[in-house]
Amino acid sequence: MKKYIIMSYVLTTLMVLCSSCDDFLNQEPISNGSVTGFYKTQADIEQGVAGAYNSLQSYKQYGANFIFFMEVRSDNTYTESITTSGGIYGDFDLFRTTSTNSILDLTWAGCYEGIQRCNIVLGNIDNVVMDETLRKQYKGEMLFIRALTYFNLVRIWGDVPLVIKEVKDPFEAFAFTRTPSTEVYQQIVTDLNDAAGLLSDKVEKARTGAITVGAANALLGKVYLTLKDYQKAENVLKKVIDSKVYNLLDNYGDVFNVLNKNSIESIFEIQYNKDVTDQGSRFANIFAPKGSTEVTGGVGTSLGDNTPTEDLYGKYEDGDLRKDISIGRISDGRLYCKKFVVAPVLPNQSDANFIVLRYADVLLMYVEALNENNYKTDGDAFLYLNKIRERAGLKAYTSEELPNQEMFRGAVWNExxxxxAFENHRWFDLLRTGKAVEIMNASTDGEFTVESYQLIYPIPQSQIDAAPDKMMQNDRY
Structure with missing residues (x-):
């Protein structure tokens, strides 16, 4: 019997509603229910919005899987056991991921589930009697989540189906083909510009962690940087800086302290809560060295994924305060990713959020754009780059050390x-800078060779099988 799973719209329409719980952004999706006739009140819309946030929180996206796509794939980390679960995780590390890898399928489905949730809210919100300020805010949040999700999809797979309206009939999904990445990027830019015009600078305390205009502009700056539109990147990132809403924390370690969630440096982070069943984060159990108990206190299984490479560990400058905050070492000598790690209260139930966008990233993107537009020996590019370095306990760069655009560019990429590190930027940074093949091949010690076609992943085979006349596979997969 043929499986109707393309873009997972059947499941999505059943999972879009959310149950109530204490934290607006920590609500769980209802597994059964019909969308038809549901969206009648402001409370209904709020549950739909919470469902869209929940899609980002899921293990299919930021909760687990993205780590393999965005960090383990890079020279930053690896997975300790390449044979775990039949090698589905190790294959990301060794560049041998095939179209039948179940992580590809789950992540694809998870992303499109989230997009469907956004589309449902956007398609119904204007028909509901509700507070107008909240209506604008929720629209902006849904546009941001849809844009962020497509930004991840297009960087992972290249051309992907672009769906910006609710799919009400599962069979509609079979009409969609892969949209050229240029068009996907156009929609991402449109969504983020629209979102920036709708979102507030700040949200009330009851909605801590909700998306703001700063998040929309920061993400838009990253999109423009990816597209190498450096002037637009510079302009929009300057808006974030000039807003004075964000700042660097004095202590780098405070950025990742669970007592400091959603700090003045944080622009957007995925919310987790150890006190709500199934709403805690998995990072401690995923990152702790395989079979160890020191990091987790013996609670749950330690998997040894996202393990820092010795290459990364050895390349921190002497005195860099970020090294011991980012990377830990247990008593048997094994390294582990220390960021986002707080001992779980139950297996896969920790209190650490995951930071998607923060002010330090904005500053580094801004100085990169400034340099690409016009290298200057004195100016904001040096000023902001050195703010990052000085907080890390390192000496400031001078124009004598970085006397030209090329050397400054290399310094920014290195910084x-x-x-x-470990914040899901490294692989995409390697792609964006055109260094992925060169750097990865230098990091493999000749064990395998990375080729340019592997810079994007294979389309999940389930999608090809469901609509072989519509869904074409990426070259050489």
Whole structure:
């Protein structure tokens, strides 16, 4: 019997509603229910909005899977056991991921489930009697989540189906083909510009962690940087800086302290709550060295994924305060990713959020755009780059050390690696800078060779099988 799973719309329409719980952004999706006739009140819309946030929180996206796509794939980390679960995780590390890898399928489905949830809210919100300020805010949040999700999809798979309206009939899904990435990026830019015009600078305390205009502009700056539109990137990132809403914390370690969630440096982070069943984060159990108990206190299984490479560990400058905050070492000598790790109260139930966008990233993107537009020996590019370095306990760069655009460019790219390690930026930074093949081949010690076609992943085979006349596979997969 043929499985109707393309883009997972059957499941999505059944899972879009959310049950109530204490934290607006920590609500769980109802597994059964009909969308038809549901969206009648402001409370209904709020549950739908919470469902869209929940899609980002899921293990299919930021809760687990993205780590393999965005960090384990890079020279930053690896998975300790390449044979776990039949090698589905190790294959990301060794560049041998095939179209039948179940992680590809789950992540694809998870992303499109989230997009469907956004589309449902956007398609119904204007028909509901509700507070107008909240209506604008919720619209902006849904546009941001849809844009963020497509930004991840297009960087992972290249051309992907672009769906910006609710799919009400599962069979509609079979009409969709892969949209050229240029068009997907156009929609991402449109969504983020629209979102920026709708969102507030700040949200009330009851909705801590909700998306703001700063998040929309920060993400838009990252999109423009990816597209190498450096002037637009510079302009929109300057808006974030000039807003004065955000700042660097004095202590790098405070950025990741669970007592400091959603700090003045945080622009957007995925919310987790150890006190709500199934709403805690998995990072401690995923990152702790395989079979160890020191990091988790013996609670749950330690998997040894996202393990920092010795190459990364050895390349921090002497005195860099970020090294011991980012990377831990247990008593048997094994390294582990220390960021986002708080001992769980139950297996896979910890209190650590995951930071998607923060002010340090904005500053580094801004100085990169400034340099690409016009290298200057004195100016904001040096000023902001050195703010990052000085917080890390390192000496400031001078124009004598970085006397031209090329050397400054290399310094910024290098700084991003250490400042943002394990925050799901490294693989995409390698792609964006055109360094992925060169750097990865230098990091493999000749064990395998990375080729350019592997810079994007294979389309899940389930999607090809469901509509072989519509869904074409990426080259050489």
């Amino acid at each position: 991003r690696r250490f400042e943002l």
